[in-house]
Amino acid sequence: xxxxxxxxxxxxxxxxxxxxxxxxxxxxxxxxxxxxxxxxxxxxxxxxxxxxxxxxxxxxxxxxxxxxxxxxxxxxxxxxxxxxxxxxxxxxxxxxxxxxxxxxxxxxxxxxxxxxxxxxxxxxxxxxxxxxxxxxxxxxxxxxxxxxxxxxxxxxxxxxxxxxxxxxxxxxxxxxxxxxxxxxxxxxxxxxxxxxxxxxxxxxxxxxxxxxxxxxxxxxxxxxxxxxxxxxxxxxxxxxxxxxxxxxxxx
Numbered sequence: 001x002x003x004x005x006x007x008x009x010x011x012x013x014x015x016x017x018x019x020x021x022x023x024x025x026x027x028x029x030x031x032x033x034x035x036x037x038x039x040x041x042x043x044x045x046x047x048x049x050x051x052x053x054x055x056x057x058x059x060x061x062x063x064x065x066x067x068x069x070x071x072x073x074x075x076x077x078x079x080x081x082x083x084x085x086x087x088x089x090x091x092x093x094x095x096x097x098x099x100x101x102x103x104x105x106x107x108x109x110x111x112x113x114x115x116x117x118x119x120x121x122x123x124x125x126x127x128x129x130x131x132x133x134x135x136x137x138x139x140x141x142x143x144x145x146x147x148x149x150x151x152x153x154x155x156x157x158x159x160x161x162x163x164x165x166x167x168x169x170x171x172x173x174x175x176x177x178x179x180x181x182x183x184x185x186x187x188x189x190x191x192x193x194x195x196x197x198x199x200x201x202x203x204x205x206x207x208x209x210x211x212x213x214x215x216x217x218x219x220x221x222x223x224x225x226x227x228x229x230x231x232x233x234x235x236x237x238x239x240x241x242x243x244x245x246x247x248x249x250x251x
Contacts, residue, residue: 039196
């Protein structure tokens with residue numbers, strides 16, 4: 001049940017007919033893994049904590065650097081040199097002491113990633129490299145857990161949802177195969193802060209839709225964001241029956 005403080009804290013959200021008390025209870029009972037606490041993971045963690053997701057599993061092996069603060073808004077100047085997980089826990093605990101925060105401070109290998117994914121209801125990929133995205137995708141397909149994937153670099157962003165519970169849903173590998181267009185990082189190519197904030201906020205929204213069960217998640221759709229021209233474009237993405245990751249899942 002929701003206590004009086006929770007009813008007050010989440011009152012504006014509960015007013016929505018798509019959420020209501022039942023939806024808020026579903027959020028409270030949900031467990032979510034956030035992979036990466038950088039530019040994307042910051043707004044994801046902040047919004048899901050504020051929304052009342054009951055258990056947030058935070059995975060990042062990096063420490064806070066001064067160059068992160070231009071866009072990684074869960075961290076602050078006093079956090080420089082700290083583990084990103086510990087920095088995020090400090091901030092999220094202050095925002096919402098009602099939720100549980102589970103720390104993963106070291107890099108996840110195949111076994112530990114599989115265990116981390118199996119322990120939650122939904123995964124958000126907020127990482128910044130292709131190999132991690134591929135590994136997270138494979139773990140989600142194997143465990144049949146929905147994955148909300150976001151990416152941003154320079155002035156371009158992407159967002160999609162992959163849900164192996166749905167036979168028609170593609171996976172990340174269906175879309176990108178064995179490589180992306182360029183293995184660049186923000187430290188090499190740059191990125192504007194509000195763009196990662198936008199993509200991360202949309203990831204948090206898609207996660208809430210999946211957890212509560214309202215709206216139309218972006219399954220089978222890829223959102224492309226052009227921040228330079230303030231334009232949004234949507235592409236349809238089909239599942240590849242011959243995909244080496246999810247093809248056999250629906251055979």
